[in-house]
Amino acid sequence: MTMRIVGLIMVIALLTTPPAIAGLFIKDMKRMMILSITLSILFTFTGLMLSYFLNLTSGTTIILVAGLSYFISFFIKKII
Numbered sequence: 001m002t003m004r005i006v007g008l009i010m011v012i013a014l015l016t017t018p019p020a021i022a023g024l025f026i027k028d029m030k031r032m033m034i035l036s037i038t039l040s041i042l043f044t045f046t047g048l049m050l051s052y053f054l055n056l057t058s059g060t061t062i063i064l065v066a067g068l069s070y071f072i073s074f075f076i077k078k079i080i
Contacts, residue, residue, distance in 0.1 A: 010059045017066040024077045
């Protein structure tokens, strides 16, 4: 039961983080969707590579990469 809840939280995080980042910088829906897809692929690839080389769990690493990217994007948007 606990693993299902953790998995659900990870899925929700991966589905919401890329559009949230794209929404910070782009207001056009088509471009936002393209950027969200690109960010999802980038987060997944980066998280998988980090988890492989650092011997970490893949799901958690992907979500950490996405979350860190959101905070970086948020602070970049505040600066700009």
